[in-house]
Amino acid sequence: xxxxxxxxxxxxxxxxxxxxxxxxxxxxxxxxxxxxxxxxxxxxxxxxxxxxxxxxxxxxxxxxxxxxxxxxxxxxxxxxxxxxxxxxxxxxxxxxxxxxxxxxxxxxxxxxxxxxxxxxxxxxxxxxxxxxxxxxxxxxxxxxxxxxxxxxxxxxxxxxxxxxxxxxxxxxxxxxxxxxxxxxxxxxxxxxxxxxxxxxxxxxxxxxxxxxxxxxxxxxxxxxxxxxxxxxxxxxxxxxxxxxxxxxxxxxxxxxxxxxxxxxxxxxxxxxxxxxxxxx
Amino acid sequence: xxxxxxxxxxxxxxxxxxxxxxxxxxxxxxxxxxxxxxxxxxxxxxxxxxxxxxxxxxxxxxxxxxxxxxxxxxxxxxxxxxxxxxxxxxxxxxxxxxxxxxxxxxxxxxxxxxxxxxxxxxxxxxxxxxxxxxxxxxxxxxxxxxxxxxxxxxxxxxxxxxxxxxxxxxxxxxxxxxxxxxxxxxxxxxxxxxxxxxxxxxxxxxxxxxxxxxxxxxxxxxxxxxxxxxxxxxxxxxxxxxxxxxxxxxxxxxxxxxxxxxxxxxxxxxxxxxxxxxxx
Numbered sequence: 135x136x137x138x139x140x141x142x143x144x145x146x147x148x149x150x151x152x153x154x155x156x157x158x159x160x161x162x163x164x165x166x167x168x169x170x171x172x173x174x175x176x177x178x179x180x181x182x183x184x185x186x187x188x189x190x191x192x193x194x195x196x197x198x199x200x201x202x203x204x205x206x207x208x209x210x211x212x213x214x215x216x217x218x219x220x221x222x223x224x225x226x227x228x229x230x231x232x233x234x235x236x237x238x239x240x241x242x243x244x245x246x247x248x249x250x251x252x253x254x255x256x257x258x259x260x261x262x263x264x265x266x267x268x269x270x271x272x273x274x275x276x277x278x279x280x281x282x283x284x285x286x287x288x289x290x291x292x293x294x295x296x297x298x299x300x301x302x303x304x305x306x307x308x309x310x311x312x313x314x315x316x317x318x319x320x321x322x323x324x325x326x327x328x329x330x331x332x333x334x335x336x337x338x339x340x341x342x343x344x345x346x347x348x349x350x351x352x353x354x355x356x357x358x359x360x361x362x363x364x365x366x367x368x369x370x371x372x373x374x375x376x377x378x379x380x381x382x383x384x385x386x387x388x389x390x391x392x393x394x395x396x397x398x399x400x401x402x403x404x405x406x407x408x409x410x411x412x413x414x
Numbered sequence: 415x416x417x418x419x420x421x422x423x424x425x426x427x428x429x430x431x432x433x434x435x436x437x438x439x440x441x442x443x444x445x446x447x448x449x450x451x452x453x454x455x456x457x458x459x460x461x462x463x464x465x466x467x468x469x470x471x472x473x474x475x476x477x478x479x480x481x482x483x484x485x486x487x488x489x490x491x492x493x494x495x496x497x498x499x500x501x502x503x504x505x506x507x508x509x510x511x512x513x514x515x516x517x518x519x520x521x522x523x524x525x526x527x528x529x530x531x532x533x534x535x536x537x538x539x540x541x542x543x544x545x546x547x548x549x550x551x552x553x554x555x556x557x558x559x560x561x562x563x564x565x566x567x568x569x570x571x572x573x574x575x576x577x578x579x580x581x582x583x584x585x586x587x588x589x590x591x592x593x594x595x596x597x598x599x600x601x602x603x604x605x606x607x608x609x610x611x612x613x614x615x616x617x618x619x620x621x622x623x624x625x626x627x628x629x630x631x632x633x634x635x636x637x638x639x640x641x642x643x644x645x646x647x648x649x650x651x652x653x654x655x656x657x658x659x660x661x662x663x664x665x666x667x668x669x670x671x672x673x674x675x676x677x678x679x680x681x682x683x684x685x686x687x688x689x690x691x692x693x694x
Contacts, residue, residue, distance in 0.1 A: 152682035158435040248446035361664035402432035402458045
């Protein structure tokens with residue numbers, strides 16, 4: 135973003151559900167523009183005419199306050215209910231409606247009428263599916279320490295790496311988003327004394343996936359956690375990372391560098407590389 | 415889904431990034447059709463012509479195998495790179511392209527050219543933002559037991575409820591998706607002896623948010639965990655839930671019923687109701 139963005143717009147992400155998808159899709163489009171400043175707000179659960187009217191009044195107020203600074207507002211929406219959508223569309227804004235833009239043509243393609251009922255995305259439609267997901271979360275939480283190998287046999291995948299390489303959030307995301315039972319094994323200094331696989335992991339070699347990280351970044355993360363410790367020293371970080379990577383290479387353990395990757399990218403990448411089956 | 419769906423289609427979600435958003439948007443559209451069966455597959459990181467060609471060959475193979483059963487395939491995609499997108503569009507399928515459908519008009523509206531560079535959605539563009547999120551995950555993991563009130567002052571929100579009401583996954587989702595520091599306080603049988611607020615929570619009354627659940631559903635969840643225990647008995651579940659809800663009402667603690675809600679819905683709902691500020 136430059137000092138004086140040439141584009142300044144308010145962007146409203148409006149959904150009759152959680153808004154998570156609309157926001158993400160809208161942001162992906164906005165991210166395509168350089169030298170722009172977007173003031174973004176998300177409004178979920180706009181599923182009645184009353185809420186729609188209330189929101190429009192709120193938007194009108196914001197625009198009246200400083201409209202000259204921000205230009206015509208952008209509205210990214212996904213609203214299934216016709217009545218609610220029509221109200222939102224009366225707002226003097228530039229509209230992108232992810233539902234309305236496609237549902238008509240999709241009806242033609244499928245020779246069927248859409249239900250036009252506020253949908254099941256991110257909703258709890260299938261209890262069994264949902265239970266599988268929660269079970270995966272509990273599984274991942276219960277295998278976040280490497281202390282027990284009880285149930286490692288039940289893991290879909292075991293993430294291995296030095297402390298603070300990104301294993302825990304990646305495990306949790308794999309569980310929450312994909313229902314994958316992801317266990318987590320932190321390589322301790324003891325483990326790193328030898329290049330042999332930790333004893334506990336040997337029976338599960340085909341489930342291992344390594345995570346590694348740039349030593350400088352690791353040093354910064356550890357410094358936050360235990361300032362000025364041996365644990366956080368750059369020298370120690372360099373040594374641990376090098377040894378862990380050598381271990382991965384020696385035992386043919388696939389691995390990823392987490393430094394420049396988000397948990398979403400790491401999780402999607404691991405899912406693809408390991409051809410893991412989602413549990414829902 | 416009926417026994418003999420009148421619509422049977424393969425649906426491919428194709429993205430040059432994680433595919434999470436494309437999949438979610440595509441599923442929202444498909445969920446609008448009853449009596450339909452969709453065989454869904456997601457292909458992330460299709461960001462080079464080679465990968466695109468390889469994917470098309472794979473799709474052609476699948477369609478050749480049992481195409482007569484499944485009709486014309488549906489492709490939902492979001493591909494920024496023109497070359498890659500053009501290749502995908504040569505596939506004999508019904509296409510919905512979330513990027514291409516909007517970017518041209520958005521360029522006109524903003525009087526600017528899109529970067530046409532594979533984007534930053536779910537990517538690690540801003541380290542500070544990302545650190546805030548990981549810090550929130552670590553915070554939520556470190557406050558998942560109600561044993562310590564150290565740092566509760568730093569929590570953005572404290573979820574309160576009986577064991578297995580859905581607090582832990584909701585906390586984790588709040589942290590992962592929104593960077594919210596969500597702590598978690600399970601109401602123990604001791605806490606439920608009195609309708610008074612647990613001592614540890616009293617200083618943080620304005621941060622409390624209750625989660626409750628249908629007793630029958632709770633009984634099923636607990637039964638899985640500790641079969642035939644007092645903990646899992648319907649009688650005990652009914653009593654704990656009733657007492658917890660009474661506590662919420664008495665102390666004006668806002669609360670949600672988790673029974674029919676996904677973690678995404680719970681998190682988005684709590685964010686809105688509590689007017690919580692995201693940390694990124």
